Amino acid sequence: MMTSGLSEADTKDDYQEAHALRSALAKFGVLISIAQARDVTRFSKPYAIRTLLDNYDAGHRPITEDLIRQIHQVFLEEIIAVSENSNRIKSLL
DSSP: OOOSSOOHHHHHHHHHHHHHHHHHHHTTTOOOOHHHHHTTTTSOHHHHHHHHHHHHSTTTSOOOHHHHHHHHHHHHHHHHHHHHHHHHHHHHO
16 A cells, blocks of 8 residues: 555656666666655756765766756656666557
8 A cells, every 4th residue: 555645657757766866876877766766756856966976976976957958868768768678668558
């Protein structure tokens, strides 16, 4: 029984977004957990990326708008790939 007020689809979407954020950041050398990524999925993705960089990559490089844009672009590619794979799996059922 779900008591959080979130539907199963919302929870799945949060997980997919968190996975895509985690994967995108990993491509830039920032390693975070799914739980850490899920903590910021309710924010706009550029803000979420900045927050994660502030918290888990502090001091390793300057956090610039260009870096955030680059990571966001990879995030978008990741979320599209996750969505396409999800749709492919659904079509097989």
